[in-house]
Every structure is written in structure tokens, then in C-alpha cells.
Amino acid sequence: MTELATKIGEIADTINDFKDTYGARLSEVERHLARMRIPANDNCNSDEFSPGHALAATEAFKQLDGGRMRGRASVEMAAITSGVGTVGAGTSAGTSLVPGHRVPGIVTPAERAFTVRDLIAPGKTGLASIEYVKETGYTNNARPVTEGQTKPTSDLTFNMVTAPVRTIAHLFDASLQILADAPTLASYIDVRATYGLKLKEEDQLLWGSGAGQNLHGILPQATTFNTGLRKVGDTKIDLLRRAILQVRQAEYRASGIVLHPDDVADIETTKDDHGRYIYINVVEGGNNRIWKLPIVETTAMPTGEFAVGAWNIAAQVFDRQQAVLEVSTEHADNFAKNMCTFRAEERLALAVYRPESFVHGEFDLST
16 A cells, blocks of 8 residues: 555656646647637638647647646648649649738729719610701791781701610630639629720710711710810810800800819819919818819820810710620630630610710810
8 A cells, every 4th residue: 555655646746747847838839729810711621721720630639638648749731731832823822831911802903983974864775776866957037027028937957867776895714613713703703894894985985986886976076176265374274164165155055074184183283373272172172073064084085185065965875785794605615625704795875966065175275
């Protein structure tokens, strides 16, 4: 019994020595593992991304029983380290052991703000073209007459105008595997494809030549600014008011102004003789309006040019088919290559009822 008691005492001393030496370290390891974050990735096993969790999952570590048992636990680092590839190839620049900080989403390039369409009256059609009767001439011979006198005859002439529906479209090819591995990529393609249509649409609404499959845009039909309205010393602000007057002289009331952002900046920074801004309060900013009309900023308008018009009544956009995104494997050799093709397209027509209500000109303050 004496020998047994001595052995028990030695075992107890050994356990106490182990606790004093390693217990605190193991407790610290447990606290550290609890604080470790696992990168959020729905497509990956979290144990593959955290060496701490991989270590805690081993049988050797579990047998240590929180420091109450002797032993050693380890894990092969190669088992939790992925191969390294280039970011351009679709893999992270860091290894899974030391992953890179992934910013959610995809960084898009700068996009143009679309506002020209907002100025134009909207419409819909279910046919392939828009037809409208346009008055092309009016001879007004009305005058006072005496009783019994033959009344004068005035004259009206008309013309049938046709605005055909045009299609704006483009394609994107993509790998089916990539789409399966990156489910958000399809929605990203949808956004970018629609943006591409709207980008071309705005150019067509303003500048379409009418030749081939192009819309007949507003500015090629617009009236040229009457430079005879200029006055000595006119600023850009003054010239816009002269253009508004020209629209009014055509018996229309202007509803908006289209400018390049550079010209908007020049107008906003115009100062009086005392160096004070005359258009805007720099501290508070202000509404993007001038002469009571909204200003549309777009890079589709060249620097140094302007367009003023009765956009809301003198032109109309008819949507035959709004932007639609479709996907199919039945294109070229997509099936053999495990590819798919996205197609984005829209169909629309533009009717410009009164070209004379639009005035297009250049600032050219040197003259």
C-alpha cells in the first residue's frame, strides 16, 4: 500500500507539472482558434482555409482533452494549401492558407448616365414602323373682308412620314462551367449587356444618320443655330438663351438643354467682374437648370456644342421590344465546346415630328 501510494503521488506530481507547463499554452491555442475567422466562400470547405480548424479537427488534438492528457497534435500544411494561380485566370493571388482580401462583387468601368431619353416623350408600338401625317406647308391668307366679298383661300400641305423600327443588339460568349461556378456572373452580364444597348441607343437618338439600320436621330434633323441672334460679349449662358429664343420663334417652347459636362463646368464657374460665381452657390450647389430648363449632361454631345428643343412634344420614342437578355447553347459550335451565348437586344423607333423645334449649334465665343 505504501508503494502504491508513492506511485499515485508521482503520477499526481507529473500531471500537475504538465498542467503548469503546457496547460496555459493549450488554453491560449484554444482561445486563438476560437477567434480565427474563416473566409466566407459558399463553394469551399472552411476546413481547407483555416489551419487552426484543421488542427482542431485532428484525432490527436481531440485526445489532448483540453490539456489534461500528454501528447502532440500536428497537421500537414500541404493538405490545406491550394495551388497558386494568376488572378487573371480566375484564382486568388494568395494561397488558401493566407487568402487575399476579396472585395465583394465585380468592379465595373465608369458608365455614362443616360438622360436624353428621359427628355423625349415615350410610346409603345406592336408594329414594324411608325407612320404619321405631318403638315409640311401652311399658307395663311386670312384677312378682314367686307360682306359679300369672296373670302381668301389659305392652303395646307401634308406628307406621310414613316419611322421604321430598328434593332440594337449584341452577343456575349461564356463558358457553362464558369457560369455554374460563378452564379452572379450571369446577372453581371445582364447588367453590362443592357448598358451596352442603352449606350448605343443614346448615340442613335442624338446622332443616328437614318441610313441602313440606323435611327434618324434628332440632331441631324435639327435646325442650325441662327448666329444672327448673337450679341457682342455673349457668354455661353447668353447663347443658350438665344437658342431658347429661336425655338420660341418657331412657335414652340423649349423643354430641355443637352450639353457636354465640360461646358456645364464652364457655365458653373462663370464669374462676374468681382470674381463672384453668377450661376451657382459653390457651398450649397444647386439644381441642374438654366433659364428655367433642365440641363442634361452627356458625353454623347461633343464639347463646345449645345442642343435646345421642345423634346417633350416634338419627338417621341416608340418601344417595340424593350431590352431583353436571352441565352442559348445552340449557336455555332457552342454545344461541342460547352459554351453558351448571351444575346441582348431591343427594338425601337424614333419619330421627330418638328425638327425646327430643335436648335443645334456651337458656342465658339471667339466670333
